[in-house]
Amino acid sequence: MHGLFNRSLQRFLVATYGCDMWDQVVRVADLDAPEFEALLTYPDKVTGDVLCAAARILGKPAEDILEDLGTFLVSNAPSDAVRRLLRFGGADFNTFLLSLPDLPDRARLAIPNLDLPRFRLEERENDLFTLECTTRYPEFCHVTLGALRAMADDYGVLVSLDLALQPGKGACISIRIYEACHHEGRNFSLGLRSP
Amino acid sequence: MSLPVPIAVLDRLMPLHVILDADWRVIHAGPTLHKLAGGLDLAGRAVCDVFQVEGQRPRALHNLVNRALSIRLVHGMQPRLRGILLALGDAAGGAHILNLSPYITEWKRLGAAELSLTDFAPTDMVAERLYLIEANSLAMAEANSLIARLQGAAVTAEKMAVTDTLTGLHNRRALEQAMHRLIDRAVPFALMRLDLDRFKAVNDTHGHAAGDAVLQHVARVLREITRATDTVARIGGDEFVVLLNRLTSPPTIHRIARRIIAQVERPVPFDGRECRVSTSLGTTLSTHYDRPEADRMLADADKALYTSKAAGRATHRFWWPANGAGPPKDEAPG
Numbered sequence: 471m472h473g474l475f476n477r478s479l480q481r482f483l484v485a486t487y488g489c490d491m492w493d494q495v496v497r498v499a500d501l502d503a504p505e506f507e508a509l510l511t512y513p514d515k516v517t518g519d520v521l522c523a524a525a526r527i528l529g530k531p532a533e534d535i536l537e538d539l540g541t542f543l544v545s546n547a548p549s550d551a552v553r554r555l556l557r558f559g560g561a562d563f564n565t566f567l568l569s570l571p572d573l574p575d576r577a578r579l580a581i582p583n584l585d586l587p588r589f590r591l592e593e594r595e596n597d598l599f600t601l602e603c604t605t606r607y608p609e610f611c612h613v614t615l616g617a618l619r620a621m622a623d624d625y626g627v628l629v630s631l632d633l634a635l636q637p638g639k640g641a642c643i644s645i646r647i648y649e650a651c652h653h654e655g656r657n658f659s660l661g662l663r664s665p
Numbered sequence: 666m667s668l669p670v671p672i673a674v675l676d677r678l679m680p681l682h683v684i685l686d687a688d689w690r691v692i693h694a695g696p697t698l699h700k701l702a703g704g705l706d707l708a709g710r711a712v713c714d715v716f717q718v719e720g721q722r723p724r725a726l727h728n729l730v731n732r733a734l735s736i737r738l739v740h741g742m743q744p745r746l747r748g749i750l751l752a753l754g755d756a757a758g759g760a761h762i763l764n765l766s767p768y769i770t771e772w773k774r775l776g777a778a779e780l781s782l783t784d785f786a787p788t789d790m791v792a793e794r795l796y797l798i799e800a801n802s803l804a805m806a807e808a809n810s811l812i813a814r815l816q817g818a819a820v821t822a823e824k825m826a827v828t829d830t831l832t833g834l835h836n837r838r839a840l841e842q843a844m845h846r847l848i849d850r851a852v853p854f855a856l857m858r859l860d861l862d863r864f865k866a867v868n869d870t871h872g873h874a875a876g877d878a879v880l881q882h883v884a885r886v887l888r889e890i891t892r893a894t895d896t897v898a899r900i901g902g903d904e905f906v907v908l909l910n911r912l913t914s915p916p917t918i919h920r921i922a923r924r925i926i927a928q929v930e931r932p933v934p935f936d937g938r939e940c941r942v943s944t945s946l947g948t949t950l951s952t953h954y955d956r957p958e959a960d961r962m963l964a965d966a967d968k969a970l971y972t973s974k975a976a977g978r979a980t981h982r983f984w985w986p987a988n989g990a991g992p993p994k995d996e997a998p999g
Contacts, residue, residue: 507814508807551803558796561782580800660784660795661776 471517471607472584476506479517482542483524491527498523511583517609533612540616544624556621557658563625567591567599567645587614587640597647603640611641618643626655667756678786679764681746685712687759689727697784698765701775703741712763715739726750730761742778744771769794829899831877832884840898840906844959847951853913854951857922858966859883861903861929862943862978875935879942886928890921906963913950915983922946922981930979945973946981953986 484492496504499519506512521532528535543552559569574586587605594600601618603611615633622629628649635641672693675682680697694707707715712726719735726734734748748765767775772795785791827839835843847854861883868876880903887897887907896908912918925944932939947969951957969984976982 507811509804509811549803551799555796555800555803558782558792558799561787565787576796577800579797580804657779658781659776660780660782660791661772661778 471512471514472581473506473510473512474508474581474584475609476512476517476520477508478543479520479524479539480506481547482539485546485548486538486542487528491524494527495520495523498526509581514607521609532609536609536612537616537619540613540618541620542616543613544617544620552617553621553624553656554658556617557624563622563627563629563647563650566621566625567601570601587611594644597650599645599647601643601645603643605640608635608637608641611635611643614641615643618645622647624656626651626653628652667754675762678788680784680786681765681767683707683712683715683763683765684753685761685763689713689761691715692760697780698738700778700780700784701738701742701744701767705740707740716763719745726763734763736765742774744768744775746771766791769798772798832881832899834884834887834905835896835898837898837900840896840900840908841959843896843898843908844962847908847910848957848959852951853911855909855912855918855948856951856962856966857907857909857918857946857948858963858970859887859905859907859925859944859946860970860974862945862974864903864942867940867942871935871938871940875933875938875940878935879933879940882931882933883929883942883944886925890924890928906966913952915950918948918983919981922948926979926981943979945970945978947971947973947984948981949984953984 480492483495493504495501499516499522501516501520521535524530524535525532544556545553547553556566556573559573560566568591570589570591574584574588577584577586585605587603587607587610590602590604592600592602601614603614605611611633615631619629619631622631627647630646630648632644633641634644672684675684676695680695681701682695683698684692686692689712691707691710691712694702699705699707702715715738716726716736717739718726718729719737726736730750730752732750734750735745736748737743737745745768746765747768748763750761750763753760753762766789782792827835827842829836844856846852861879864876864879867879880899883903883905884897884899887905891897891907891909894910896906896910898906898908900906909918909921925946929942929944932941934940947966949962949965949969951962953965954961965984969982973980973982
């Protein structure tokens with residue numbers, strides 16, 4: 471698994487549950503080092519171990535933790551980086567959804583070895599989309615669900631989301647848009663940020 | 666073919682355009698250009714009051730039809746823009762259209778304009794460009810912090826190193842650790858300091874590579890003559906220290922010193938020539954002290970070494986508590 475995923479998971483757990491909880495995760499998962507590096511790659515087992523440890527310590531299913539991670543990345547991450555990069559996808563939520571199939575290639579422009587899920591978007595009827603996520607990491611699907619929820623909120627759109635796992639393949643997320651202008655979305659200005 | 670194009674279409678496709686009449690006055694400005702001008706109404710203004718053409722020499726805009734331009738908007742954010750000026754044809758009564766786009770380097774300055782994706786045509790590459798810049802600078806920041814951490818780790822590893830890379834002997838840090846171990850366990854030992862004679866001459870005459878070969882030769886000699894339980898370290902350019910474990914008999918130590926001198930003096934072949942050095946030695950014994958201290962012992966052995974040098978080099982002297990450095994006991998008069 472790419473270090474960026476593990477690093478994000480670590481940042482989310484530390485920001486949400488504190489350093490002590492993360493120290494516990496490090497012990498329970500028996501990690502070699504207490505910190506993940508975003509630019510290195512780790513054996514897949516390590517990610518599984520961290521998730522299992524976190525689920526046990528928090529008494530919460532790993533899927534819920536992953537979904538919260540997706541929401542955190544968009545709404546709470548201190549740098550605002552993920553939200554901004556996703557907002558470049560479109561001026562409104564529908565355009566953003568249409569940009570998702572390009573996302574893995576766009577991500578690879580910056581981080582060449584990052585393997586995001588492949589997305590296929592289909593408009594079933596007015597305001598009803600299905601998003602097929604093909605990946606060998608089911609973890610990504612839950613993170614995607616959380617991130618989509620947060621992005622809808624960011625655009626000020628009221629949606630309901632439903633995830634159906636497809637074992638071995640990934641998952642299918644159905645997206646129903648109830649109100650395109652439910653509330654005022656967050657501002658997205660193009661001006662360059664210094665990191 | 667000629668098409669009547671509604672202004673609203675132009676605004677959407679080219680939100681940074683201006684239409685100029687035959688007298689080079691602004692008839693209409695696109696919505697994003699209007700924003701960049703700080704909300705100023707540009708209509709009716711002469712084109713030279715709105716834009717400044719950049720170039721080797723200032724030129725009037727009407728000489729630059731159908732050419733790529735670099736101009737500056739003189740109002741609002743005053744961004745540098747690239748553009749193209751084209752005639753709209755006879756049907757338009759001599760009007761021109763100037764379409765513009767901000768230079769990528771201007772984006773920091775444009776931050777204050779609070780531009781959003783809707784300020785550009787969906788076909789404009791601006792979102793892609795800005796996405797790339799942000800994504801790349803994030804990746805670069807991660808890479809830089811990783812490099813900084815790896816650098817820190819390398820420095821720490823170097824500090825923790827206990828081996829002299831040239832000779833493979835222990836370094837000063839390892840020597841100090843070994844001395845502290847012996848002292849803590851109250852193991853008696855001799856501390857012998859060596860300093861090469863004529864080493865500088867070898868370096869000056871034959872070069873540093875020859876000097877390195879000599880140092881490696883000395884390291885070999887010291888390793889061969891000492892036992893596995895002894896410690897051999899290089900603590901400076903041509904300074905060596907030997908800790909002789911559980912050995913405090915001056916005659917034995919003196920014999921070892923003599924052998925070291927003899928072996929060190931053997932010529933070192935280098936690059937078809939022979940390099941010759943010798944060595945002076947000074948020794949102190951842990952049994953001289955009630956409570957041996959590493960620094961004190963190193964200083965006392967150095968005094969004995971200094972006496973050796975003063976006595977004409979290629980010799981060995983002990984340090985004695987009563988009268989300082991002197992000849993080894995078995996050679997001492999009386």
